[in-house]
Amino acid sequence: MATSKLALRRLIFAGGFAVAVAATPAIAIVAMPAPDTAPVAQPCNGGEEPDQFTGMCVPHTVPNAGPSPFKTEPGNPDIPTIMGIPCTGHNTGECIGLAEEQQAMTVTPPK
Numbered sequence: 001m002a003t004s005k006l007a008l009r010r011l012i013f014a015g016g017f018a019v020a021v022a023a024t025p026a027i028a029i030v031a032m033p034a035p036d037t038a039p040v041a042q043p044c045n046g047g048e049e050p051d052q053f054t055g056m057c058v059p060h061t062v063p064n065a066g067p068s069p070f071k072t073e074p075g076n077p078d079i080p081t082i083m084g085i086p087c088t089g090h091n092t093g094e095c096i097g098l099a100e101e102q103q104a105m106t107v108t109p110p111k
Helices: 002-031 092-105
Strands: 048-050 057-059 080-082
Touching: 080 092
Parallel strands: none
Antiparallel strands: 048 057
16 A cells, blocks of 8 residues: 555656646746837938947948959959959969958058
8 A cells, every 4th residue: 555655646746747847838938028129220321231239320330342352354254363363262362462462552541
């Protein structure tokens, strides 16, 4: 008889635990507060983008946003060139250096 009482207690305990585990998501959904609606930025003018933290329109801050220094060869338009040197992928460092050098030559002082 002692064994059946122990088994019954274990069964009741396990059943209660299972009910508690099953009810937890429902309680969490009911107890969760309603989400606050964040202010949405109005469509921004050209050259501006909405700030994700304030929701205000701020100007783009893109460094070196001038024309691309890369050109293409007339015979093979798939390979970009810089100063007549084709950038095939094996000489990526040289192409980056030449592009930076070419941009450095066209620096204009601010007004």
